[in-house]
Amino acid sequence: MIEDEKPNGFGIVKIDAGQLHSISADNQLITISNENLKLMQLSNNAESIGLRQLLQLHNDDSSRSLLQMKQEEVLPPAIDIGSTCLSNTNQASNGSVQAVKPAIFKANISETLPQTNLSISLGSSLGNQNVFPGSVVDEKGKMSSVLQQASKSLHLLPKPPKPVLAGLEVNAGMVPQIRVARPPVEGRGRNQLLPRYWPRITDKELQQISGDSNSTIVPLFEKVLSASDAGRIGRLVLPKACAEAYFPPISQPEGLPLRIQDVKGKEWVFQFRFWPNNNSRMYVLEGVTPCMQSMQLQAGDTVTFSRMDPEGKLVMGFRKATNNAVVQENLPSAIPNGTLSSESLFSGVFENLPIISGYSGLLQSPKGSTDPHLNALSKHLSSTGGDISWNKSGKHEDRIREGLLLPSMLTPERKRTRNIGSKSKRLLIDSQDALELKLTWEEAQDLLRPPPSIKPSVVTIEDHDFEEYDEPPVFGKRSIFAVRSTGGQEQWAQCDSCSKWRRLPVDVLLPPKWTCADNNWDQSRSSCSAPEELTPREIENLLRLNRDFKKRRIAAFTRPTQEHESSSGLDALANAAILGDNADNSGTTSVATTTKHPRHRPGCSCIVCIQPPSGKGKHKPTCTCVVCMTVKRRFKTLTMRKKKRQSEREAEIAQRNQQAWGPSEEAEVDSSSKHVSSSHLNPFENEARSANELESKSQSSN
DNA sequence: CTTCTGCATGGTGCC
């Protein structure tokens, strides 16, 4: 037995040589026994190196003889990381492996190691177990035998996962936390499983699936849920090859019910069926909606299908598509994102490679992004019903596995998602696109201006002054604020016509379109023909300072949100707004863009500052965040002020009436005039009062 | 009117 114990949580990988009979390669048989394991010497072959390292890792006994194998004896597909598909003695005419025993992952929870333990046994003859005794509910009695036959039949091994092994080569010193397990080659399907369906299951997940039992978990395949899979239709489209390989054979479109257990142990019955499609079939699992809802799955999440042996029970697991760097750090062995798992996987695999880990950082899903802008974007985009899955394309996923990722990673400036807009790609948004969107957002923030004609009224609430605008912010011309060497502030704006920079008073708010002709503050430069005031060097300096300021600002945005992961949406925006103001007043900044009203002060959290232009992301009525509380306080104060004004007016009217009617009828007139006068004199006020009354009632009831 | 069902269509990736 080869055994390796890695202290990093990878757990124990056991290769039970007792069960490991042979590896077939190029018409040769390599016998591996307990006593004499031959190390496959794999020279430069990337896959071989991966294998060698794997095997070396597994060999913790220095006295144990090394496995030896000539390079040509190694079948690329024979062993994979985490996948232990070994062929039996069947050989193809072309020399490739024809049949492979299923990879068996035995979740050995009874091990005493503190880490997750995993035994990978290389089963020799488990084909017969690969039936679905508990799975087929009403299939004809022959089902099991049919399946057994099917399982026994020989099939092509999927193509070697070169990229994975190539990845291992790069990752020489590490053992990935996430397994890319080549699925067992069995079943009826002769189609090769596409790599994107290969199960990537972690120790944790295996443990989760196997629970306390000592059952052997055979990861079969996985699928990233599409919008239609996760939709209300309740149909999960199964990859044809997977369905034909691992599910019972069906001859009728009606199919048969399948019992599938989820990770909680709950058993679901789905209709496994197919539709004729062209000259092919399209396999679906019907009735999955309750299960999806139970697991709270949505598009972009991943469902995994495994089998528990020897029971043969089908088990369904899932991975949520939340790709959060923090989650990755805290839960190193979990796959945080099915759709982004490749990134996750490889960021783990290559985490000692700066360029890749950096790239991985770029690839953080906005969903879990620490950037409030991306959070907001995510929120906004996810409002489309979860259709945005924030994943890279399947192509990308494949590219990663096929070893083509590195070049693309090395050129991060190249967009990897070719087409966001196309129908099929609309769910796939590249993180760089998100970045572009983020920048657009930034720019949009820069363009926000309060209406120039509007002067805010100041509302004092609990000793805090709030500026109140009757009108929403508008988009205005972008300008740059600078501090003169003399200490005074100035504003610079660029002419839309001649692109010259003009100096403006600091409190000027420009319309979106502005030219030199609109420069009412400097008549000598109110024409595009007037020379520029600044030298090119000064302009460059101005722009550079502005860029620096923006960078610092973005950094300030990101840092506090990382510290407060829980805050998001408007909270984050509010924090960002406050921080932005602090940054403005740091004293070190000589150039500042006008992202907010110039009169806004540090700590201002008024709705103008913190509400995103889209209006999206409103908080729940029960939310008690700073923003919501502020808004509530403001509303309360305004209501009180209105009430006060109302009562003053009423008192005034009453007083007038009193003067007109005389003091003797005061009581009677006063009581009636309240309604008469208010409704007669000012129906709007009456309405407002009713609203106020309602409001006060609701407030008192609260 | 909504939901379900069965099939068709077209984009995309693989060979």
Add this chain to the structure above:
DNA sequence: GCACCATGCAGAAGT
């Protein structure tokens, strides 16, 4: 070029 598969769509069935 072909196969796969995500999704659209029309008719049926249900509410």
